[in-house]
Amino acid sequence: MKDIRNLSIFSSSGDWKAFLRTAACVVLILFLGSVIFILVVDPYASIPFSPNWERTTVDGDQRLFYPNLARSARFDSAIIGTSSGRLLRPEGLNKRFASQFVNLCLNAASVYEQEAMLNIFLAHHPHPRTIIFGIDHVYFKPEYDKQHIGPSENWPEWLYDQNPLNNFPPYRLHTLTHAWHQFLSMAGLKTYKYGRDGYTDFTRPMDEYDLDRARVKIYGTQEPKPVKAVVPPTRMSSAEIEAFKFSSLAILARMLSKLPDETLKILVLTPAHNFIQPAPGSASAIRWQEFLRRLTELTRNLPRGYVLNFNIPSPITTQDANYWDGQHYTVVVAAELESLIAEGVRGTIDNANYVRLVANKYRVLSPQNFIEK
């Protein structure tokens, strides 16, 4: 190796100065060029002074793209939740509720993140017509109580804090890639599969459905297993039950308190497969019942509020073929849920196996109040 302490022997220093100048110029050009590209294309529609072009969702990272949907004037109603609510189609609900829904459910969303999304929606739609909350295990499982209360690791708080001064995307490869896709979309050179109303079927096509694979996801093996009741049933003192902590319910209460009285509020306890529901007689069943009790208490006097519990043993949740895994039902079930939710709210549902109203048992005297304007 050369002695590099005093290098000037191989080439004239002028060559190396030109080398450095070239490198510095190219770095500067690429840096400024990429920054300007991001600022103009504005992939997440977050920059206040970018051109007012229509931007769409061009990537599966919902946390970055959905704030734009939440701000859109095209909608007056929203679905808030996790992936267990993602398959509810706005177009399947719009007519039933005379609303224009946007599905703002985020994969693995913590309750904190769900509230942040709702906050953006409310900031631009102070009087929403209908809000559907998808309530699942992140609300009541003890391990989620801490983990899912705060934001996830990659949560883009800058997009949700409603501070326009920090709405500049981070300077990174993903932002550039998203800007490039957004540019292609705006130029009409490429279309993306993500729906303009937030709905995306994230599951595989049903003709690729494999029951054996689904059973492995549900049971851990291809052989179905029965739900095993705990015998003798777990017993807990009332003090122990009282000590259960559901931090998510405090956030839910806060979310509900932000909604005007006239807004229709539908809390849907989404249907997990029966095998992963709390087993009868187990400690988690006691916790689940306590969760339902407190939820009922919370929503007892909620104006225009409905709680529909699908998370029960039912023809939906006991059929393996309805599920991709323990938490995620198929699009067929999703379509059925849309109709059941509407029927449940109307109070005309006749299949009590599917839906139980755990609070607010008022029948709606005149469905036309909200189904037909």
Added chain:
Amino acid sequence: MGWLLLASLVFYSYWDVRFLPLLLISVVMNWCLARFYEAAGHPAIPLVGVMMNLLIIGIFKYANFVTENLLLVWGSRFEPWNIALPLGISFFTFQQISYLLDLRRGQAPVYPFGQYALYVTFFPQLIAGPIVRHNELIDQFDLSPQRDGCAERLSRGFILFLIGLAKKVILADKMAEIATPLFSLAAEGTHLTFAEVWVAAGGYALQLYFDFSGYSDMAIGLGLLFGFTIPINFNAPYIAVSVRDYWRRWHITLSRFLRDYLYIPLGGSRFGLPRQVFAVMVTMGLGGLWHGASWNCILWGLWQGVGLIGNHLWQKTGIHLPRAVAWLMTLLFIISGYMVFRSETLPQAWTMLATMIGWHGWSLVVNDVPHRWHVIIFALPALIGPTSHELALNKLQPRPIYATLAAGLFIYLIWMIGDEGYSEFIYFQF
């Protein structure tokens, strides 16, 4: 020099400011001992300093390990103390030990405090080496960075830094994405297939090399930007044709340290084979312990010792293996050592090693490992490519096309670093 010292301390504090006092105390203590030795001349003084350095590193790095094992012999269980490991402690402690021992040998002067402090804390090499000797760096502090050849040093330093960064951000991190999940599965008790263990082994060998040598390249490149030459630390170790050759190419500055301050003082090869075996095994066992406070690391070090002795005995026979065979045997030996080094427990290491030699079957199935073929593709630069220092310091010519490509790579790496920690929520695998 003052600014550079300040920048180094700020750099260290940026990682974890809690350990800045320890670094400062360590530097001041060692320098004061050197001054004291200069004044008093008692040969025990540097040794006291060495002991104090070992005590510091012992407390922070080995207290839990030693106590746990002592209590295990006693039959008691041990709840580990919550001791955070100060960043770079293994490096700055060893540099100072080498200085004190050189001082005692009469091979080092007492430097002014500023120079000494900068030598220990010089930020490019503070965190992950190379382990630089005092006389390799301190003399250069007086040189002006703007002296003749400045533009060339800046250019070559930038390119070497860039290669190191690319090794880390592109190659090492991609290999980690392959190796880490497989080792985690094995740690959880999952039996990997024959092919999966080999993918894990190859991936980890490349991850370790690109990661560590990448850091060294960055350190040497950064040093050049300031006008300093720092010794190279890696020289294509995976083309080594013997274990001895490997240790002349892998973490060269550590090998040099172990040779000069452990192996030779322990007798080296001067007193016959039994003494040499003893010296090698103690040196490599302690070398293993330096890498981490675990039996896996010690065992890995001893495994290297066995390899070095075997190498020595084989050389005595005078039989020459074909180069390709020697290379393959060396590589297999090194990789098998990594399995012990990387595994979380010894049983995990045995299971993986047994699977590697077909003990649990010859299944070529590799489940859920995306981009597994990258292991073969990424092996090419490690096996046949020129080394980064050869590329940056010898082969590089001042052509505009290289400057343009380097600038493009630099910006791309900045984008990639921006992505670090970012990942989409991809958790559906229906």
